[in-house]
Amino acid sequence: MPALTCTPRLHPPGAMAYYPPMTGRETEVAHLARQGMTNAEIAAELFVTPKAVEYHLGNIYAKFGVTGRHQLRRLLSESRRPALA
Numbered sequence: 001m002p003a004l005t006c007t008p009r010l011h012p013p014g015a016m017a018y019y020p021p022m023t024g025r026e027t028e029v030a031h032l033a034r035q036g037m038t039n040a041e042i043a044a045e046l047f048v049t050p051k052a053v054e055y056h057l058g059n060i061y062a063k064f065g066v067t068g069r070h071q072l073r074r075l076l077s078e079s080r081r082p083a084l085a
Contacts, residue, residue, distance in 0.1 A: 020063040029056040033069055034076045 022030065025046075032042045039053040046053075057069075066072050 022060065022063065026056050026060050026063075029053055030060050030072065030076060033057065033060075034073050036073075 028046060029042055032045060039050045042053045043050045064075055
């Protein structure tokens with residue numbers, strides 16, 4: 001039996017949406033990316049390499065079904081995720 005997958009979609013403002021769980025580090029990276037920080041700035045803030053930031057962003061993009069920061073920022077700005085409030 002094939003595994004069920006859920007692709008998050010952009011919902012109208014005020015609508016509840018399902019978002020897949022993120023790791024603690026993914027949450028930190030998403031929060032800093034949402035603030036407009038570059039990969040290098042995020043890496044310096046979290047004491048990791050820029051490559052590690054790229055890795056985490058790739059995982060975040062895949063989980064949320066987005067292809068870049070602009071879409072991620074829009075999605076997170078519209079969401080009500082307490083971890084990113």
